[in-house]
Amino acid sequence: VQSKEFFVAALQALRKIRGGGNASLRIHCLHACSVFFFQHGHTDAALDSAGLLEHIALQSRSLQALRQAYSVKGVVHADLGNIPEALAQHTCALEVARKMGDAESEGVVLNNLGIAFNYAGLHREAAACLQKVAAIARPEWKLPVERKALSNLAQSYLALEQFSRAREAMQRCLALRSPPADASARMDQTICEFTFTQVALEMGDNELARKHASQCAAHGYAANSIRCKIMADIALARCDVREGSVRNGLAALQQALDESRDLDSSHFDALVALVKAYDEVDQPEPALKHMKLLVAHVHKNRTGNIRTLLAMVGESPTDSDTGSEPTLHVLEHRLTGLRAKVAQREAANSRIEMLERLAAMADLREDSSGEHGYRVGSLSALLALSLGWTAEAAADLEQAARLHDFGKIGIPEHILGSSHSLKNVEREFMRMHTLIGAELLAKSEVPQLKMAAEIAHHHHEWWNGNGYPHRLSGARIPIHARIVALADVFDALTHGRPFAELWSVEHALQEIRDCRGTQFDPELTDRFVELVERLDAEHEDLDAFLGKAGLKSPFLQARNRVRELLEEASERELHPLH
Numbered sequence: 078v079q080s081k082e083f084f085v086a087a088l089q090a091l092r093k094i095r096g097g098g099n100a101s102l103r104i105h106c107l108h109a110c111s112v113f114f115f116q117h118g119h120t121d122a123a124l125d126s127a128g129l130l131e132h133i134a135l136q137s138r139s140l141q142a143l144r145q146a147y148s149v150k151g152v153v154h155a156d157l158g159n160i161p162e163a164l165a166q167h168t169c170a171l172e173v174a175r176k177m178g179d180a181e182s183e184g185v186v187l188n189n190l191g192i193a194f195n196y197a198g199l200h201r202e203a204a205a206c207l208q209k210v211a212a213i214a215r216p217e218w219k220l221p222v223e224r225k226a227l228s229n230l231a232q233s234y235l236a237l238e239q240f241s242r243a244r245e246a247m248q249r250c251l252a253l254r255s256p257p258a259d260a261s262a263r264m265d266q267t268i269c270e271f272t273f274t275q276v277a278l279e280m281g282d283n284e285l286a287r288k289h290a291s292q293c294a295a296h297g298y299a300a301n302s303i304r305c306k307i308m309a310d311i312a313l314a315r316c317d318v319r320e321g322s323v324r325n326g327l328a329a330l331q332q333a334l335d336e337s338r339d340l341d342s343s344h345f346d347a348l349v350a351l352v353k354a355y356d357e358v359d360q361p362e363p364a365l366k367h368m369k370l371l372v373a374h375v376h377k378n379r380t381g382n383i384r385t386l387l388a389m390v391g392e393s394p395t396d397s398d399t400g401s402e403p404t405l406h407v408l409e410h411r412l413t414g415l416r417a418k419v420a421q422r423e424a425a426n427s428r429i430e431m432l433e434r435l436a437a438m439a440d441l442r443e444d445s446s447g448e449h450g451y452r453v454g455s456l457s458a459l460l461a462l463s464l465g466w467t468a469e470a471a472a473d474l475e476q477a478a479r480l481h482d483f484g485k486i487g488i489p490e491h492i493l494g495s496s497h498s499l500k501n502v503e504r505e506f507m508r509m510h511t512l513i514g515a516e517l518l519a520k521s522e523v524p525q526l527k528m529a530a531e532i533a534h535h536h537h538e539w540w541n542g543n544g545y546p547h548r549l550s551g552a553r554i555p556i557h558a559r560i561v562a563l564a565d566v567f568d569a570l571t572h573g574r575p576f577a578e579l580w581s582v583e584h585a586l587q588e589i590r591d592c593r594g595t596q597f598d599p600e601l602t603d604r605f606v607e608l609v610e611r612l613d614a615e616h617e618d619l620d621a622f623l624g625k626a627g628l629k630s631p632f633l634q635a636r637n638r639v640r641e642l643l644e645e646a647s648e649r650e651l652h653p654l655h
């Protein structure tokens with residue numbers, strides 16, 4: 078409490094200082110304040126001091142401080158679950174690090190980006206950033222950036238089920254290991270060993286798993302942290318189950334579950350371990366029971382995060398005053414394009430925009446362009462126009478339709494490794510996105526989102542009553558949802574999902590015609606087929622035409638910018654003389 082008061086007083090004092098004096102000292106203090114506030118869970122204050130840090134950095138042209146300010150903001154936003162904003166901030170930090178020509182800073186930022194992508198379930202993107210760190214790392218760097226990146230990379234590959242790559246990253250990480258000097262290094266090591274135990278278990282190498290679990294316990298029990306202790310308990314218990322002491326192992330996992338009640342991420346780890354362990358010993362019922370608890374847990378956390386975010390957007394934004402003296406014109410110009418334009422919009426619009434970005438993030442898991450929502454939105458609006466709706470009504474529908482799969486954000490993206498029966502269960506849970514989306518959007522208190530809530534709720538109902546979640550039929554399904562259902566299925570068929578292959582436009586339209594009167598409203602089906610045939614003839618690249626609204630999304634822009642920056646870097650390495 079005393080430290081907090083001290084840092085709050087320091088921040089207030091720093092805020093009062095006018096002019097450009099003692100910039101480097103002020104920068105130093107503000108960075109310390111931001112880090113303290115973040116580490117102790119005072120996220121508002123952390124964002125506040127990072128905002129002031131950014132302001133002074135721009136004023137005094139300190140690129141190093143500017144990079145730090147963006148990094149702090151990115152880490153705080155990631156912690157709040159606002160991954161799109163976190164990515165935008167980290168991307169700004171990456172641009173600054175590039176401008177500085179400082180490879181170590183670049184490594185730090187790419188590692189942060191990798192963590193944020195992993196957190197969002199975007200493991201491929203994470204792996205690209207983390208591999209880059211490993212490629213540019215130098216032995217003389219002061220921070221253990223490479224080791225951290227390799228440990229995170231092992232996590233990405235674990236989630237992608239690329240186990241031999243995970244093992245390779247893990248071995249390279251182990252080669253860089255040094256004895257932990259302090260509590261935070263111990264925690265790092267515990268997390269590493271925990272990941273490595275999981276990799277070894279997935280690869281069926283029980284001996285290696287036991288070795289890493291023992292290491293995890295050695296560091297975890299010495300770290301004096303309940304989080305580390307629970308990780309160690311889980312690692313050991315999973316090895317017990319694997320080696321045949323099923324009863325002991327499961328009991329230890331249950332105990333870890335009880336002890337982790339108040340610790341979100343540990344509770345998540347314990348639930349995942351229980352699902353996997355029960356599945357492994359062929360007890361599908363308790364596996365399913367814990368899977369349900371897991372879904373409920375993720376749902377509760379994410380909806381809590383989203384409510385916090387919505388509440389924040391309703392208030393005056395914290396960083397609206399930071400760019401008022403753009404001394405670094407060129408850079409600033411580029412950065413504003415990426416930064417959320419929250420400050421200039423009225424509250425309702427900002428909320429919708431934020432929801433759109435979160436929805437685009439959820440879409441990315443299934444469609445790498447992230448434009449599914451945008452394409453469904455424009456196709457729905459075009460169908461509405463062809464039905465004679467006003468331009469205004471069609472525009473409202475477009476905005477609402479973009480959020481149709483919003484509820485996917487409340488569902489864990491990837492939990493289970495190899496078991497097919499549980500993968501089917503996972504798909505069953507996916508159906509809950511209709512209820513979760515409806516609940517989240519209805520509670521947001523923005524009147525324009527009423528329609529979005531209705532669409533999220535009913536876009537998987539069938540005309541004949543065989544859909545979900547409520548088996549509504551015919552005209553009892555709201556017309557908005559009936560329109561979106563057509564656009565959604567067409568887009569899914571023509572873009573291939575993880576479980577399905579890619580279809581041509583004709584093939585997809587044939588499928589939709591075949592479902593006329595069963596899945597889809599018959600009259601709307603006829604109009605829809607006419608519309609898409611016309612659009613397909615008029616536009617050489619139908620995708621680009623329908624997805625163009627997505628290009629304006631700050632989240633997708635940031636994501637694409639990261640890709641460009643990664644590519645630029647590889648070209649530089651290939652042609653070192655240019």
Ligand SMILES: [Fe+2]
Nearest residue numbers: 481482536537
């Ligand atoms: Fe859906």
Ligand SMILES: [Fe+2]
Nearest residue numbers: 449481482565
């Ligand atoms: Fe969809």
